[in-house]
Each structure stands twice: as structure tokens, then as C-alpha cells.
Amino acid sequence: MKIGIVGGTGGMGEGFALRWCAKHDVIVGSREAQKAKEAAANYMAAAKQAYPSMAGSIAGDDNISLAKDCDVLILSIPYEFIDDTCGKLAGNTRSDCIVVSPIVPMTRNDNGFAYIPLEDKGKKPAAELVAERMAPRSRVVSAFHTISEVKLKNTALSLDADTFICGDDxxxxxxxxxxxxxxxxxxxxxxxPLALTYQAEVLTPMLLNAARRNKMKNPGVKLTT
Known part of the structure; x- marks a missing residue:
């Protein structure tokens, strides 16, 4: 499987690349292709140390070019970049490419971290905006909102956590x-369904507020029965 990570030079992008390259071909992206290629080379060096044998690989390219032949596309970008980035990506992805939004519309105020659509009724959940700009809606899913990038990048570590997935198909x-x-x-x-993505997205500011006030490092979410 070929997995593209738009905005892949950040911490989450690095974590996804290191976790999936053992079995899949991963392409990390940046607005500048050279920056992405340099990051990919560093990730690949770390991956070779982590895995005695690899079936996959890590490469780098600019955000738009990498999307053209991906099976899965992870949008590791800020909420405010959705319009511009997805507008450019929409015509450069296959119709069967799965588009994943881990994006959280979040800000910080005097009370702590806040979910933007609750603070500003004119704003929409991130995955809903992605689905509007990257039709068909059925291929868009949201996930990974409560995953620690520190833990994700540590390939020797088991995350011991859940991630909530929203999608229509x-x-x-x-x-x-x-x-x-x-x-x-x-x-x-x-x-x-994707209409419930706000329930997953709002967990991120909740976790950050709890972590800050209770001096917790890299918390996650896990359901128990």
C-alpha cells in the first residue's frame, strides 16, 4: 500500500512514517520538496535501525505531487490550511484514495484549550470541511485525534490506546x-458516520487541558469494559 502524509515533516508525520514503513511505501510531504526529502532520509535511517528487515520504504515529495498515486492520504495539517491544501489536492488524487483527517480545530484562551466549532458557531468540524473539498464524501474518514506524537515516534513502544474512527463507508x-x-x-x-467527527475531535483539547492541570505526560484514551 502507498501512504502519503501531507505535512509529513512534523512530529505526527514522522510517527506515522516510522510505524507504517515496515510494510508499506510511505511518502512524507512538505510545501517544499527538498525539505520533505531531507526529512524522509532521516526517517529512513531511523527505520533501518528499528526494523531488521523492511518490506516498505520512506520517500519525500511536495504535498501536491505525492498525492497523485496514493492509496491512503493522511492530512497532517492545521485546521486553517484545509481550504487551500484540499483545494489543491482535490484534482490530484484518485477517486478511490482514502483521505484521513486527524485535524483538530482548536485554539487556546484564558480557560485553556478550546474546540473552535463550540466557540464559533460559524466554524465546522475539520473532517466535514475536508469532505466538502475532497469529494466523494464516502472516502473521507477521521481518526488519530488523541494519539501522542511522542509515543507514536517511539517504535519500541506500544501505545496501549484507542483511536476513534468516523466514516460513512x-x-x-x-x-x-x-x-x-x-x-x-x-x-x-x-x-x-462522519457527521459525528466532532465527538472525536473535541477530545483533543479535553486531553490537553487534563494533562496540563494534572501534570500528565502524553496521555491517551482507552475504553474499558
């Missing part, structure tokens, strides 16, 4: 769930 959700399950200790939990 059962087959798309199933394919992403398989990828999620390849990350050690990470369990996919289906939350419901």
Missing part, C-alpha cells in the same frame, strides 16, 4: 482500521 473504515491495527497497541474504535 464501511469498506473505507475497515481498510483504515487495518492500518490502525498495525501500530503496536493502538486499537481502532468505530464511533459512527
Amino acid at each position: 464501511a469498506a473505507v473504515v475497515a481498510r483504515l482500521s487495518e492500518l490502525v491495527s498495525e501500530i503496536s497497541g493502538l486499537r481502532p474504535v468505530y464511533l459512527g
